[in-house]
Structures are given as structure tokens and as C-alpha cells.
Amino acid sequence: MLCDRIASAKWHTEASIRSQVPTELEPVHLIVDAHRASDITNEQARDMLEKAGFSQDQLRAYFAALDRQLAIMNSCDGKTAFRLLDGSMSEERHFAFREDVARAQRFALTRAFADASLTKLATPQTVADAAKWFRLSHDPMWMEWEFSDHPAHHFGALLTAAGDDGRGVQVRLADAAGVGYLHVTEGTIWPDTVRLAEGGDCKVEVDGELERWPGMALLIVDYVVRINSPRITETRPCDDLTALNHKRSKNGKPPLFSHHIVDLNKQVKAGLRLAERFDADEAAHGKRRLHWRRGHFKCCRTGVFWWNPHLAGKAELGLIEKDYVA
Missing domain, CATH: 1.10.150 (DNA polymerase; domain 1)
Structure with missing residues (x-):
């Protein structure tokens, strides 16, 4: 971890x-x-x-x-x-950051959860609508993840409530490269400002050094929203660390932190596998003929959910036959 x-x-x-x-x-x-x-x-x-x-x-x-x-x-x-790279925080703030991570409620996101972002598997309007379900389940709250296509970089974000009205979220984003560097960037996200911008993309207001990572700020909002969406997310405690930490203590090593593991549920994972095949098929055959449309995230009154694949297109233009079912 x-x-x-x-x-x-x-x-x-x-x-x-x-x-x-x-x-x-x-x-x-x-x-x-x-x-x-x-x-x-x-x-x-x-x-x-x-x-x-x-x-x-x-x-x-x-x-x-x-x-x-x-x-x-x-x-x-x-x-x-670690070798600390230049960032927005002083050396004293770095060590305060270490203490805050130790007292936070910690969540480890699986690669499947980290890769399946709303921006890739939902419409921009859904991303904007989903922001209303952003809330910190704990204060402070720590999330960490890595992407399948960038396994050498490990990311973590420490989130705490910010602003007099509690609208903002202070973010200390840690980017740990495999070569031993650690870069911590500090800023504030205003989740209730997620909106559709010109061109159809989503934007979120960000202050501080985090302005250099606008895409990462939106991704952090996405992660918290999906953690708060039980219809698509499974959260389980990590393995019992009691015996391991007892052994580490005997060897003079600090104990490992307990944490929660956040993953997509089985239905969403199955849908994502089908979605990959749909994308390949549609790229080869076009989208207008009668075909199975891939699954995607949508919003309802109670939060984000997974919309299963369904038939779309015009039958009179032909049928794209598939050797699998939704």
C-alpha cells in the first residue's frame, strides 16, 4: 500500500x-x-x-x-x-501530510475500478448529473490507485472538507513514480461546480496547484461518486493484518494500515467485458445496423447504476450477429 x-x-x-x-x-x-x-x-x-x-x-x-x-x-x-519533488507544500506540510494519511479512513481502488471512469463509460451529461452524489464518507479520506496502462505510477489522494460552507474538498494528490520520487500537489476541488462546458466536455472548478491536473480533479470526483454508489460498487475490508503486524512489530517494523478494497461488482465487470467486444465489433461493422449496444453508466434518483447492453440500430439495414448474449 x-x-x-x-x-x-x-x-x-x-x-x-x-x-x-x-x-x-x-x-x-x-x-x-x-x-x-x-x-x-x-x-x-x-x-x-x-x-x-x-x-x-x-x-x-x-x-x-x-x-x-x-x-x-x-x-x-x-x-x-522517497525523494520529494518540488510541489506546492513546504517540507513541514509534507510531514503533516504523513500524519493525516495515518489517521484517515483508507480505500484501495482496484485497477478495474480505477480504469472504468465515468468519462469513458458515460455521457458528459451523466458525469455532470452524477456529481450531486459526491460526499466524503469520512473526513479525512484517503484513496489510492494505479492505472493498468501506467503501473509504474501509483497515485493517492487525501481528501478533507474545506471552505466555510463545506462545499470544497481539500486535495493533497500524491504521485509516486517507480524510480523513488514522490510529488505531492495541493489544491481545492468544488464538486458542486461540475458542469458541461463548451464542446461537450465536463469541467470542475479547482484552486491551487491542482489546477495543473484538471482531468485528475474530475477523476477524483468520479471515484468518490462511484464509491458512494452501492448498485455498481463492492467495498470489502482488507485481510486481517493482526498476525502480520505482530510479526512486523517483533522485527522492529511499523504496522501496516488496515483499509477497505473498492471494486466493481460482478454485473458491471461482466458488462465491461461485453463492452470491449461491442467496441471492436462496432469499429469493424458500423453502428447503424441492428446490434447489441454496449453497457454504460447512467444516473437515476438514487445514484449511479449500470445500464445493461441492449439492441439498437435499424433491422432493415441488416443485423450484426454476435456469438454471445448480453
């Missing part, structure tokens, strides 16, 4: 790395840089410093500091240590 790694891993920023490896040599920033250090050889670094007129003792001190800094950077594996 990403929340376990966030709570227990060491976190390193540029400032914290420099504080762990103090050096009096100002030109360090010319060489020790997150994106350039691995590209500069020791010989090149030595030439740069010698031209600057440093003594051999200063050079030895510098290279010793350089080696320690690189060792810290290389220790960031995304499991036992």
Missing part, C-alpha cells in the same frame, strides 16, 4: 539532503543537481572546481560531500525512502 510507504519511508528534499551533508563549497549546486548529477563524471567535476581555484583539501571535502549526497539520492527506492 502506498499509504504504508508514505507513513514509514524516509523522506528527502533538496534542503534536507544538504543539511545532512553540510559543505562550505558554494559551487556544489553546479554539480549536485537532481537531473544532472548522474551525467557529470568525477573528472569533469574536478576540472570545474580546479578552474575555480580550490585547494586539494577543499576538493577532497567537496567530493566526500558529493558522494554522501549521491548515496542519499540513490537510497530513494520508493519503498524505504
Whole structure:
């Protein structure tokens, strides 16, 4: 779980790395840089410093500091240590974020749930209508997920109520790359502003650094809406961690967090499998002949539900025969 790694891993920023490896040599920033250090050889670094007129003792001190800094950077594996990228939060806010994740109610979204977004499997009007069922089941609330086509990136979002009237939701979005980086972006979403925009797409009002992730903001609204839709969603507790955490405690390791697993129910999963076949068939044969139309998400008075595949098209134009039933 990403929340376990966030709570227990060491976190390193540029400032914290420099504080762990103090050096009096100002030109360090010319060489020790997150994106350039691995590209500069020791010989090149030595030439740069010698031209600057440093003594051999200063050079030895510098290279010793350089080696320690690189060792810290290389220790960031995304499991036992993270390297924090620049974001909207200060270092103090990062550590407050860790504490807030620890006290939140936590939800792990399956890949099937994360991939099946409303924006892909519903009309824009349905996406806009569904926003009325956005509500935080817990405050704070943590969700984490990864996409099937981007398994190296693990995402998590910490949601807390915001605004005097409770309309807004503060979001701290964590993007954990497989190389050991962690980027936390902070902002506020106003879920009741989801609306159809010019061109037929949906938009949602977002403040702060999260404005750079408008699609992700809408996806977070989508996830919460579907978590609150029992007709399409199954939520179950994770396995009992008592024995495992007892063993971890004996080995000096922190306990793992309990959490809920959020998945699509069997009916929706079966419908999605058919939908994939419908898409392939319609691409090959066209949509106007009599055919099975794929299932999709719709809204009713009580929330979001799954609309099963059904016959559509004109019989007089022909029939697209299929070797499966809805």
C-alpha cells in the first residue's frame, strides 16, 4: 500500500539532503543537481572546481560531500525512502501530510475500478448529473490507485472538507513514480461546480496547484461518486493484518494500515467485458445496423447504476450477429 510507504519511508528534499551533508563549497549546486548529477563524471567535476581555484583539501571535502549526497539520492527506492519533488507544500506540510494519511479512513481502488471512469463509460451529461452524489464518507479520506496502462505510477489522494460552507474538498494528490520520487500537489476541488462546458466536455472548478491536473480533479470526483454508489460498487475490508503486524512489530517494523478494497461488482465487470467486444465489433461493422449496444453508466434518483447492453440500430439495414448474449 502506498499509504504504508508514505507513513514509514524516509523522506528527502533538496534542503534536507544538504543539511545532512553540510559543505562550505558554494559551487556544489553546479554539480549536485537532481537531473544532472548522474551525467557529470568525477573528472569533469574536478576540472570545474580546479578552474575555480580550490585547494586539494577543499576538493577532497567537496567530493566526500558529493558522494554522501549521491548515496542519499540513490537510497530513494520508493519503498524505504522517497525523494520529494518540488510541489506546492513546504517540507513541514509534507510531514503533516504523513500524519493525516495515518489517521484517515483508507480505500484501495482496484485497477478495474480505477480504469472504468465515468468519462469513458458515460455521457458528459451523466458525469455532470452524477456529481450531486459526491460526499466524503469520512473526513479525512484517503484513496489510492494505479492505472493498468501506467503501473509504474501509483497515485493517492487525501481528501478533507474545506471552505466555510463545506462545499470544497481539500486535495493533497500524491504521485509516486517507480524510480523513488514522490510529488505531492495541493489544491481545492468544488464538486458542486461540475458542469458541461463548451464542446461537450465536463469541467470542475479547482484552486491551487491542482489546477495543473484538471482531468485528475474530475477523476477524483468520479471515484468518490462511484464509491458512494452501492448498485455498481463492492467495498470489502482488507485481510486481517493482526498476525502480520505482530510479526512486523517483533522485527522492529511499523504496522501496516488496515483499509477497505473498492471494486466493481460482478454485473458491471461482466458488462465491461461485453463492452470491449461491442467496441471492436462496432469499429469493424458500423453502428447503424441492428446490434447489441454496449453497457454504460447512467444516473437515476438514487445514484449511479449500470445500464445493461441492449439492441439498437435499424433491422432493415441488416443485423450484426454476435456469438454471445448480453
